[in-house]
Amino acid sequence: MKLYVMRHGIAASADMNSKRPLTEAGRQGVEKIARYLINSDTTITQIIQSGILRAEETSKIIATELRIPKTISSPELLGDQGSIDAILELLPNWKEDTLLIGHLPLLFQLINRLVIGNMYREPIVDFSPGTIVCLDSFSPKRWMIEWMLSPDTL
Numbered sequence: 468m469k470l471y472v473m474r475h476g477i478a479a480s481a482d483m484n485s486k487r488p489l490t491e492a493g494r495q496g497v498e499k500i501a502r503y504l505i506n507s508d509t510t511i512t513q514i515i516q517s518g519i520l521r522a523e524e525t526s527k528i529i530a531t532e533l534r535i536p537k538t539i540s541s542p543e544l545l546g547d548q549g550s551i552d553a554i555l556e557l558l559p560n561w562k563e564d565t566l567l568i569g570h571l572p573l574l575f576q577l578i579n580r581l582v583i584g585n586m587y588r589e590p591i592v593d594f595s596p597g598t599i600v601c602l603d604s605f606s607p608k609r610w611m612i613e614w615m616l617s618p619d620t621l
Contacts, residue, residue: 470558470581470610471511471566473500473529473599474574476618478521489524496597496618497525501532503621504599512563513537517545522568525597529566545569551576551586559607566599578602581610595619 476493489497504511511533516526518540530538544553545567554567554577567577574594576586581602583591592600598617602610 468562468604469564469613470561470602470604471509471564471599472574472578472602473525473566473568474594474596475517475519475521475525475568475570476528477596487521489521493521493596494524494528497528498532499618499621500597500599500616501529503616504529504533509533510564511535511566513539513561514566514568515539515541515544516568517547517549517570518542519546519570522570526568529568535566545573549573551580555580555608578612582612584609593617 476489476497478487478489478493512535514526514530514535516522516538526538529535544550549569571594575590578592578600579588579590580586592615595617598615600615601613603613604610
């Protein structure tokens with residue numbers, strides 16, 4: 468199983484908080500990532516997103532472009548009060564390639580925990596908006612970064 472971890476696309480001003488929609492540039496960036504995923508024959512079968520508008524919109528673009536029927540809104544996993552421990556508890560049960568779409572700092576912490584075993588260290592990836600990281604497991608509790616891509620690199 469591969470785990471894909473993605474930060475939502477560029478969103479409107481922070482003044483709007485959880486109601487911030489994607490900007491046009493944010494939509495275009497997510498569409499670039501979706502096209503890359505299609506062209507690379509990526510086989511994501513489920514998306515789990517935070518339930519916050521900008522993540523929902525990011526999820527909808529990816530799901531539509533890749534024709535992914537299974538999308539789950541999970542504020543308790545990936546929302547403002549998301550839990551690394553809850554994700555780690557569920558992770559062994561996921562048998563399908565899964566895309567998580569969420570927010571900082573949770574995504575930094577998740578990647579750090581999976582790859583280097585310490586979520587409190589300096590972030591090992593740069594999660595600009597729309598960035599996606601592909602992880603592959605080499606043991607039940609350890610993962611490695613297979614590749615990472617941001618809309619700016621496409």
